[in-house]
Each structure stands twice: as structure tokens, then as C-alpha cells.
Amino acid sequence: MTHRLADVLEIDVPRDPLQQPDAVLHALYREHGEKIRQQATRQGLWIAVLVYLLFSLSDFLLIPDAAPLTVATRFVISALMLAALELQIWRKASADGIDRLSATALVVAYAGWLGTALQTSHVEVMSYYMVFGAIFMMSVNLFFSFAFKLSIIASAVIVLIFLSGLYQIPAADIGYKLTFGSFCVSCFIFTSYVNWKLNQERYNVFLNALEAKAQQKEAMERGQQLLRLSRTDPLTGVDNRRAIDQRLRDLWNRWQTSQEAFAAILVDVDFFKRYNDCYGHQQGDRCLIIVADALRAFADDHNATIGRYGGEEFIILANVRSAPEVAALAEGIRETIENLRLQHDQRRDGMSTVTVSVGAAYASLHSAKLEKVIYDADRALYCAKAAGRNCVRLFDPFDPQTSDDREHVAALLKIAVAEQLVSMVYQPLQDVASGEVSAVESLMRLRMPDGGSVSPNLFIPIAERTGTIFELGQWAIRTVCHEVLAPNLMKVASVNVSPLQLRSPGFAAFVALTLDEAGITGDRLALEITEGQDMEMHSNAIRCISDLKSLGIKIWLDDFGTGFAGLSWLRIIDFDCVKIDKSFVQDSQTPRGRAMLEDIIRLVRNRQATILAEGVETLEQAKLMKSLGIDLVQGYHLGRPSSVSTLLAAKDAPSRASLAR
Structure with missing residues (x-):
């Protein structure tokens, strides 16, 4: 018994x-x-x-x-x-x-x-x-x-x-x-x-x-909790990209087998960058949480699934029977957020509350692939933004107005350098021990002929896909060397490079020639590789990095902790500096977030790399970074990206007060 x-x-x-x-x-x-x-x-x-x-x-x-x-x-x-x-x-x-x-x-x-x-x-x-x-x-x-x-x-x-x-x-x-x-x-x-x-x-x-x-029982509960965490966006609590992708595949399989139609509805918060710039990132996070809660309640009422698809972009998936039903659902989403009456005084369209633009598409006979449904919803979303925002657009393959804005961006990139539509801005990097600005990060900006700006999150992937990233990348390195390093406006400047550039023949030779033309040594230039980018340990890339380091050029790992390849890269490449992603800094206010940040610092410290923390936006965060032994920091608390003329004007100005104060 x-x-x-x-x-x-x-x-x-x-x-x-x-x-x-x-x-x-x-x-x-x-x-x-x-x-x-x-x-x-x-x-x-x-x-x-x-x-x-x-x-x-x-x-x-x-x-x-x-x-x-x-x-x-x-x-x-x-x-x-x-x-x-x-x-x-x-x-x-x-x-x-x-x-x-x-x-x-x-x-x-x-x-x-x-x-x-x-x-x-x-x-x-x-x-x-x-x-x-x-x-x-x-x-x-x-x-x-x-x-x-x-x-x-x-x-x-x-x-x-x-x-x-x-x-x-x-x-x-x-x-x-x-x-x-x-x-x-x-x-x-x-x-x-x-x-x-x-x-x-x-x-x-x-x-x-x-x-x-x-x-x-406890192990099962922990397993279920870990599964939920792996499928949940940590900020808003809705499904993350992984969970949404699985839900999309399930809906697509049902559409293929039993013709159960579904809609993909993309929701983007209007002028969210301006909201962050005005109210700060903490208030921006609070805004996203409120919006997500409202969308979740709406989705629950309509037997739909909601997830966070990007920074300020959400996606709602629902079974539908017709295009009018999709349109009604999308309009309901727009009205739900508008009725929140969240204050947003920095809009440039005359409104003073937070709104969303909504683009929707649904699986139909023309949808040959799952990716096509999302692509169509994305195109509809861009149409909604082009129409003035705070509106709904349903993708119609027969409507000429649903053209792909990315095609226009791709065409724009081909003439960007020649027409001087690209420029560089520089964000200061502060030495924690001395309080001095010892370096800057160089960031590329793209504007349209009419003066409107294009987000780097949009034009960089397009540049990589179309191959214009090579010309843009060479222009960026040449500009930074001649604008900032040659006139000694800053001791060190970093430039973001694409994995495609590292794999291209002759990239290291081009950088060496540019340094020689500018009359500067390699130790004043740092090249940043983003962990979140899809980069395999390609032999050409490894060889290129070795050649660059032999020139004295510093190799930095950007956004560490956001992707899956970072640990492998740390094992193979001796990075001079590792930049901890800003999400870990923002989360350091909680005991769990601080413990994770300390673990990352110990890991990087064991690799003898300089540690740089991104996204420092408050004095409390700055003091915490100093107490944790961080070497360099950057963020809005220390300085926003600015033009080279601003750097020139501030060259002889007193340094920012040390973090100890």
C-alpha cells in the first residue's frame, strides 16, 4: 500500500x-x-x-x-x-x-x-x-x-x-x-x-x-510561469512577438485547411517619439501600458489576440468573415484609444490627445503567404499615417493609393548622398569616473526632399535589403572622421556598421584609407556591431574584424542583451567595449532588474571589456551606474544627439558636472 x-x-x-x-x-x-x-x-x-x-x-x-x-x-x-x-x-x-x-x-x-x-x-x-x-x-x-x-x-x-x-x-x-x-x-x-x-x-x-x-507542482508552476514570460512583453504584459508569430501560424494553418478567414490589424501610437521627448521615457512607458490595457480589454470583448509588435506598435489578430467586419473592428480600436483622452500637447496636427493609426488586412485569395498578410497590413498602416494619422485604412490590392512607402524610401536612399539628404548627429558618451565627455556616438539621419524625416528603424533595413547600405556606410565613416575626429572635436567617435559591410571585400582597406586621408590614428575610431541584427559568425566578417583591430580601431558590441548571439560573439571576438541595452537600465529600479544588470556587468567585466550603459535618463540612474562600476554612460540625462555645429560651439565650454554630484 x-x-x-x-x-x-x-x-x-x-x-x-x-x-x-x-x-x-x-x-x-x-x-x-x-x-x-x-x-x-x-x-x-x-x-x-x-x-x-x-x-x-x-x-x-x-x-x-x-x-x-x-x-x-x-x-x-x-x-x-x-x-x-x-x-x-x-x-x-x-x-x-x-x-x-x-x-x-x-x-x-x-x-x-x-x-x-x-x-x-x-x-x-x-x-x-x-x-x-x-x-x-x-x-x-x-x-x-x-x-x-x-x-x-x-x-x-x-x-x-x-x-x-x-x-x-x-x-x-x-x-x-x-x-x-x-x-x-x-x-x-x-x-x-x-x-x-x-x-x-x-x-x-x-x-x-x-x-x-x-x-x-512548484516546478510545473515555474515552468508555466517561464513559458508565460517567454511569450509576454515585459513592459505591457500582452503577448510578445514570439507568441504572436505562433498565433499567426495557427490562424494561417486554419485558413489554409478550413478557410477560416482572419485579420491582422496593426496599431501604431501617433507621434510617440514626440511624446517621449516631451514627457520622458518613463511616462512614455506608462502611455504604452495604458494603451495596451485598453487594447487588451477590446480584444477580449471581440475574442481576439493582442500583442506588442514593435516599440509603439501593437497587433491584433481576429477571426473575421468579411472586409466590412475588419473595418468595423479597426475603427473600434481607433475609437477606444481616442476615448482614453491621454494628454499629448506636442503633436503637430492640432490635436492634444494620444491617438493611433490603424492598418488592417485579412487573409484572402490573393494572400499566397503568411508574410503577405502582415506586409499588407503594414502598407495599410503607412497609408493611415500618410492620410494624417488617427484614422483607419484597410488594405485593398486594387486600390492604387495603397502603394508601398518603402519603395519610395528605397528610391530616396539611392540619391540620399548625392542630394545631401543624409546627415550625422552625435550623442555624448560620458566617462563615469571623471565626469568628462570622452566620446560621441554618431547617428545617421535621413530627410525627405520636402523636409520630413525618415526613421532609422525604417530606412536602415531598407538600405541593407537594397544594398545602398554600402554607400551610406562609407559616407558615414568618412563624414565622422573629417567632421569630428580630424578637427579634434572629440577624442573618440563611434559609428554603427552593418554586418553586410563587415562581410564585404575591401571594407577594412577602405577604413584604413579614410583614416590616412583624415590624418588620424585608428584608436580614435570605434565601430559598433548591433547584437540584435541577424549576423552569423561569417568567416569574412571575423577576418574583417581582425584586420580592423590590427589598425587600432576599437570594436564595440551594441545593444548587448537584446538578441541571442551576444554570448557567442563575446566568446569569439575580443570587444573593446560592450554597450548594455537601455532596457536593462530602465528596469534596474526593480530588485530583479538590478540583479540582472549586475549579472551582465560581471559577465562583461570578466571579458576585460569597457562597459557602456545606454538610456541613462535620470540622476538616480546615473548615480546607480556609478555605484555599479560602469565605465561609460549615455542617455538623455547626459545629452541628446546634436549636430556637429553644437559640438564645435561646446568645445571650449566647461564639462558637465561629475556624476558624484
Whole structure:
């Protein structure tokens, strides 16, 4: 019975079961395994009765004159006890009740047999035959799994019956009676001790099973929690990109097999960069959380799925039946956010509240691939933004207005350098120990001919896809060397490079030539590789990095912690500086976030690399970075990206006050 206790633990066990009061644990021990205990005792009593009846043969052989009476007694007692047992089972009595009945049956069976057997005239044989009374005692203590207290009482009664019967044998001398009495008492002590150890062992098995059950439950809960975390956006609590991609695949498979149409609706917060610039990133995060909560409530009401698809971009997936239904759903989303009335005073379209632009597409016959549905929704979203924002656009393959803005950006990039549509801005990097601005990060900007700006998140991927990244990258390095480093506006400047540039033949030679033309040494230029970019450990890239380092150029790892390749890169490449992504700095206010940041710092420190923390936006964060031993920091608290003219004007200005203040 005991080896199956773990199988019957169905209660909601506590996380630390062994910390519960002993009385509670004993109550649980007696409560659990009811059915198993009932069946075990029932089977045991039936077997005991069978053996009891088989011993009728020994009655006929040893005490034939009293055998008819003893055998009749055996059968009568057996029939009564089995009938009582089955009645208890039928009445669904507790396991303890069935145990008490079985113990009583054993005592009565022994008393009935001994009382009738003593009527024999074969006194001498009977005096030795009585030794079989020990079998009843062993049955109580060892054969059944009775509670220790019940076993002691039943076996003690059997001892008393034995001693009483021994006393009634007139032919036995005092030595015989002392010997057999001592034997009976010794059996009682021995079997009781073994029973006590068995009960203790059963209880320990129960505790082990209970603890194992609790550990299993906790492990399952942790596993489920980790799964939720891996599928949840840490800021807003909605599904992340991984979860949404899985949901998209599920919807697409159903569309392919059973034609269950679905819609993909992209939602982008209007002028969110201006909101961040005006109210700060913490308020920006709060805005995203409020928007996400409202969208989640809307999605729940419409049996849809919501996820965060980008910085300020969300996606809603829903089963639909027609294009008008998609349009109504998208309009409902727009109205939901508009009705929040979140203040946004820095808009340039005359409105003063937070709104969203919505682009929607749904799976139809023209959707040959899953990616096409998202691509169409993205095109519709750009149309909504081009139409003035705070509006809804549904993708229509037959509408010429749903053209792809990215095609225009790709065409723009081809003439960007020649038409001077690109420029560089520089964000200061501060030395934590000295408080001085020791370097700048160079950032590329692109503007349209009409003066409108294009986000780097948009034009950089397009440049990589179309190949214009090579011309833009060379222009950026040349501009930084001549604008900032040659006139000694800054000791060191970093430039972001694409993995495609590192894999292209002649890139290291171009950089060497540019340094020579500008008359500067390689140790003043740093090239940043972004971990989040899709870059394999390509042999050409590794060779190029080695050539660049031989020139004295510093190689930095950007946005460490946001991708999956960072640890592999740290193992293969000796980075001069590792930039910790700003998300870890923003999350350092929580104990868990700070612990993770400290772990990353220790990891990078062991690689003997300089540590730079991005996204420092408050004085408290700046002080924390200093206390953690960070080497360099950058962020809006220290300075925003500015033009080269601003650097020139500030060249002789006093340095920013040290972090210690």
C-alpha cells in the first residue's frame, strides 16, 4: 500500500509541506489513500479467513475430539466477520473503521478457536498447539497495515487471551507456563516494535511523496510561469512577438485547411517619439501600458489576440468573415484609444490627445503567404499615417493609393548622398569616473526632399535589403572622421556598421584609407556591431574584424542583451567595449532588474571589456551606474544627439558636472 501513496495525493499541497504542524501532517496521512487502504485491508482479511479455515485440518489431526466444535466455530466466525466487512464496504465506511473491524475479527477468531480448542482431552498436544496463537499476533502487527495504536491494543488482547488459556491448562507445570508465556510476551514485544518501525517508515514515505508532489507542482508552476514570460512583453504584459508569430501560424494553418478567414490589424501610437521627448521615457512607458490595457480589454470583448509588435506598435489578430467586419473592428480600436483622452500637447496636427493609426488586412485569395498578410497590413498602416494619422485604412490590392512607402524610401536612399539628404548627429558618451565627455556616438539621419524625416528603424533595413547600405556606410565613416575626429572635436567617435559591410571585400582597406586621408590614428575610431541584427559568425566578417583591430580601431558590441548571439560573439571576438541595452537600465529600479544588470556587468567585466550603459535618463540612474562600476554612460540625462555645429560651439565650454554630484 505505502509505495502508492504518491499516486493518491490529490489535495492542493502547500509549497513547504514539511513546515506544516505535525498534527496536520498526521491528519493528512490518515486521510489520504482511503480507497487503497480499504482494498488492502479487505483483501488481507479475506486471505486471513482462508488461512484460518485451512487450519481446520490441523484441528482434525491434533485435537480430533474437539475438532467438530472448533471447525464449526471457525466457519461461523469467518462468515460473520466477512459479512460485517462487506456490509462496511457497502456502507462506504472509512478505512479506519474497516481496520478496526478487521482487528476485532482477528481477536474474536483467536478467542473463538482457543476457547473451543481447550475443550479437548488431548491436553498435552493442546499445550503445544497453543503456540500457533503467535500467528494471530503477527497478523495484527505485520500482515495488516493497521495504525500502531490499534495494533498494540489488538495484539495485547491476544496476549491476554493466550495467557488466560495457558493458565487453564491443568497438566502444564509452572516451567512450561513460564516458558510459553515468555515466548508469547517476546513475540508481542518483537512484532510491536517491527510494527512501530513499519508505521514510521510508511509515514516517512508519505512525507517524501507529499514533498515530491509539492516540488513537482512548484516546478510545473515555474515552468508555466517561464513559458508565460517567454511569450509576454515585459513592459505591457500582452503577448510578445514570439507568441504572436505562433498565433499567426495557427490562424494561417486554419485558413489554409478550413478557410477560416482572419485579420491582422496593426496599431501604431501617433507621434510617440514626440511624446517621449516631451514627457520622458518613463511616462512614455506608462502611455504604452495604458494603451495596451485598453487594447487588451477590446480584444477580449471581440475574442481576439493582442500583442506588442514593435516599440509603439501593437497587433491584433481576429477571426473575421468579411472586409466590412475588419473595418468595423479597426475603427473600434481607433475609437477606444481616442476615448482614453491621454494628454499629448506636442503633436503637430492640432490635436492634444494620444491617438493611433490603424492598418488592417485579412487573409484572402490573393494572400499566397503568411508574410503577405502582415506586409499588407503594414502598407495599410503607412497609408493611415500618410492620410494624417488617427484614422483607419484597410488594405485593398486594387486600390492604387495603397502603394508601398518603402519603395519610395528605397528610391530616396539611392540619391540620399548625392542630394545631401543624409546627415550625422552625435550623442555624448560620458566617462563615469571623471565626469568628462570622452566620446560621441554618431547617428545617421535621413530627410525627405520636402523636409520630413525618415526613421532609422525604417530606412536602415531598407538600405541593407537594397544594398545602398554600402554607400551610406562609407559616407558615414568618412563624414565622422573629417567632421569630428580630424578637427579634434572629440577624442573618440563611434559609428554603427552593418554586418553586410563587415562581410564585404575591401571594407577594412577602405577604413584604413579614410583614416590616412583624415590624418588620424585608428584608436580614435570605434565601430559598433548591433547584437540584435541577424549576423552569423561569417568567416569574412571575423577576418574583417581582425584586420580592423590590427589598425587600432576599437570594436564595440551594441545593444548587448537584446538578441541571442551576444554570448557567442563575446566568446569569439575580443570587444573593446560592450554597450548594455537601455532596457536593462530602465528596469534596474526593480530588485530583479538590478540583479540582472549586475549579472551582465560581471559577465562583461570578466571579458576585460569597457562597459557602456545606454538610456541613462535620470540622476538616480546615473548615480546607480556609478555605484555599479560602469565605465561609460549615455542617455538623455547626459545629452541628446546634436549636430556637429553644437559640438564645435561646446568645445571650449566647461564639462558637465561629475556624476558624484
